[in-house]
Amino acid sequence: QKEVEQDPGPLSVPEGAIVSLNCTYSNSAFQYFMWYRQYSRKGPELLMYTYSSGNKEDGRFTAQVDKSSKYISLFIRDSQPSDSATYLCAVRPKTSYDKVIFGPGTSLSVIP
Amino acid sequence: DSGVTQTPKHLITATGQRVTLRCSPRSGDLSVYWYQQSLDQGLQFLIQYYNGEERAKGNILERFSAQQFPDLHSELNLSSLELGDSALYFCASSVEQNTGELFFGEGSRLTVL
Numbered sequence: 264q265k266e267v268e269q270d271p272g273p274l275s276v277p278e279g280a281i282v283s284l285n286c287t288y289s290n291s292a293f294q295y296f297m298w299y300r301q302y303s304r305k306g307p308e309l310l311m312y313t314y315s316s317g318n319k320e321d322g323r324f325t326a327q328v329d330k331s332s333k334y335i336s337l338f339i340r341d342s343q344p345s346d347s348a349t350y351l352c353a354v355r356p357k358t359s360y361d362k363v364i365f366g367p368g369t370s371l372s373v374i375p
Numbered sequence: 376d377s378g379v380t381q382t383p384k385h386l387i388t389a390t391g392q393r394v395t396l397r398c399s400p401r402s403g404d405l406s407v408y409w410y411q412q413s414l415d416q417g418l419q420f421l422i423q424y425y426n427g428e429e430r431a432k433g434n435i436l437e438r439f440s441a442q443q444f445p446d447l448h449s450e451l452n453l454s455s456l457e458l459g460d461s462a463l464y465f466c467a468s469s470v471e472q473n474t475g476e477l478f479f480g481e482g483s484r485l486t487v488l
Contacts, residue, residue: 297475306377306465306479307418351418355475362431363408363475367417 264289267354267366275372282339284369286352289333293354293364296328298337301349301368310350311337342373378402381466381480389488393454396483400447400468406430407449408469408477409441413462424449456487 269286276282284298295314299307311326313319319326327336335352349368378401388394400407409421420433424443435441438456443449453460463484467477 295475304481306379306467306481307477308377308479309476312476353475362420362423362433363477364420365410365418 265367266290266364267352269352269366269369271367271369273370273372275374276342278342278344278373278375280342280373282337282342282346282371282373284337284339284350284352284371286335286337286366287333288335288354290354290356291330291333292356292358293333294357295355296326296335297353297355297363298324298326298335299351299353299365301351303348307351307365344373344375347372377478377480379466379468379478379480381464381483383483384481385484385486387486387488388456390456390458392456392487393452394456394485396451396453396464396466396485398449398451398466398468398480400449400466401478404468404470404478405447406469406471407443407447408467409435409449409451410465410467410479411462412465412482416462418465421451453485456485458487461485461487 298311301307316330323340325338351368352366355363380399405426412418421435423431441451463482465482467479
């Protein structure tokens with residue numbers, strides 16, 4: 264079993280739709296949770312960073328973490344064509360020097 | 376622009392050869408990470424350095440090595456290249472050594488023929 268799993272998509276939605284991206288992880292030692300966005304031919308960029316269960320909102324983006332289910336979600340409201348990218352969830356244990364582990368990513372296309 | 380600079384952007388070489396990829400972290404960042412991204416494997420952690428010292432090692436092959444220099448730039452050396460080493464190689468940096476807030480460069484695309 265991979266440490267972090269995501270549905271690879273591709274996911275295609277019309278402009279203005281609410282998008283739900285999901286991720287599961289296997290190890291309860293993971294305490295920090297991130298979402299990165301990667302445009303084609305570019306490096307990933309950090310979107311959201313959280314360490315607790317519950318919701319964290321930033322503009323049109325909401326990250327949701329359920330540690331009991333080992334489940335992470337990213338919601339995008341009023342999706343725009345500029346949101347078309349691959350979304351990578353990432354996790355990290357609390358201990359020092361440990362690597363950040365990325366999921367395989369979900370490819371999203373927002374159609375005008 | 377993340378502030379992380381990687382060179383070269385593209386590299387085409389032959390099997391058996393050796394290449395060096397270079398990374399300059401964001402100003403003030405002490406920690407450098409190297410990742411490999413391929414279509415079938417996703418983003419795989421290779422190695423992390425903090426202020427010149429190796430801190431964590433991932434799925435890095437013995438044919439690969441890295442170092443971080445006193446000026447904090449880092450180099451990833453890939454030797455005895457195989458077709459399967461063709462991938463995007465990303466460098467990322469962060470202020471602290473154990474944060475998930477990584478700032479990625481635009482990557483070096485390596486093609487081994």
